[in-house]
Amino acid sequence: MxxxxxxxxxxxxxxxxxxxxxxxxxxxxxxxxxxxxxxxxxxxxxxxxxxxxxxxxxxxxxxSKRGYYLSIIQDSVAGLVAFAAGGVELPPAERVHRTVDGYLRYAEHNQAAYRTIVSGGVGFDAEVHAIRDGVREAIIETIAEGAYGTSDITPVARMGLLSWVCSVEGATLDWIGRPGLPRETVRELLVKTLGGALRAIEELDPAHPAPEPARRDS
Incomplete structure (x- = not known):
């Protein structure tokens, strides 16, 4: 034809x-x-x-204005999660690096959207906070898949990864607000702090051993 x-x-x-x-x-x-x-x-x-x-x-x-605002937040969230969660075919250590790099790239190139997601919107907004919490859980699952090969982790492991994700949010907000450090430097710093979190998780919960690169960072 x-x-x-x-x-x-x-x-x-x-x-x-x-x-x-x-x-x-x-x-x-x-x-x-x-x-x-x-x-x-x-x-x-x-x-x-x-x-x-x-x-x-x-x-x-x-x-409504409310519907418009929530649609903006949800669209931003979808972009952030999709950007950070790719590379499922990579070895665990490479996937973690790719996830962190993708997360930082998204924040760098979508600063307004990132600030809205992480800050939870304007004031205390339960719906926007729920969307933000969903992003955190998605990132935790992505890191768990990369580090442990599964997102089915214990409460200790989840808490350890959540504390790391929250610290990443604060560091990333500061980085995009006061540019100066190269993205590659920030990425390596965050990956190394993740290594510390993974080793702490292993110490408290041996069922979740830290991957080899995290142990070598000791």
Whole structure:
């Protein structure tokens, strides 16, 4: 079949593609708006004006300002987790390095989204905090898979990895706020501190031995 004989794309499919593209465009605009202005300070009129769209379009896609805001957070979370969790085919030590490097790359290139995810949104927001906690659990599972070959770990191991993830969040926020250290240096520092966490976990829970690279860092 030559090109002229190929069936044309269905109108419904084209409409869906345009709708998804428009939604993604609005989310990208929203990331920038909420990065510079607090949630309460932005009205739907403000958002529509700065996004150069009709207010009804935002209601059409997201139903409310709250829905728009949560969609922005959820989209950012999906990007962060996907960026950090790849490389499942790699050996454990390489996968850990790739995960940490991917995490830092995401934070470096999506600073507003990263700050929103890690800070839990504007003020105390239970839904946004739940999304943030989901990111932490996803990163813990990714590191556990890389270090132990499974995400089914004991409470001691989970707590040890959670404490490391929380320290990574603080260090990464400081790094993107005060650039100076190369990403490679920050990555190696965080990988070495992970080695310390893995050795501490092994000491308290021998069922989760630290991988060899972590032991060599001793």
């Amino acid at each position: 030559n090109i002229s004989q190929q069936p044309a794309a269905r109108p419904g499919a084209r409409s869906t593609e345009r709708s998804l593209a428009r939604r993604a465009e609005l989310i990208a605009i929203g990331r920038k708006l909420f990065a510079d202005t607090s949630y309460d300070a932005l009205s739907m009129d403000d958002i529509a004006r700065q996004a150069h769209v009709a207010k009804g379009l935002i209601y059409y896609y997201f139903h």
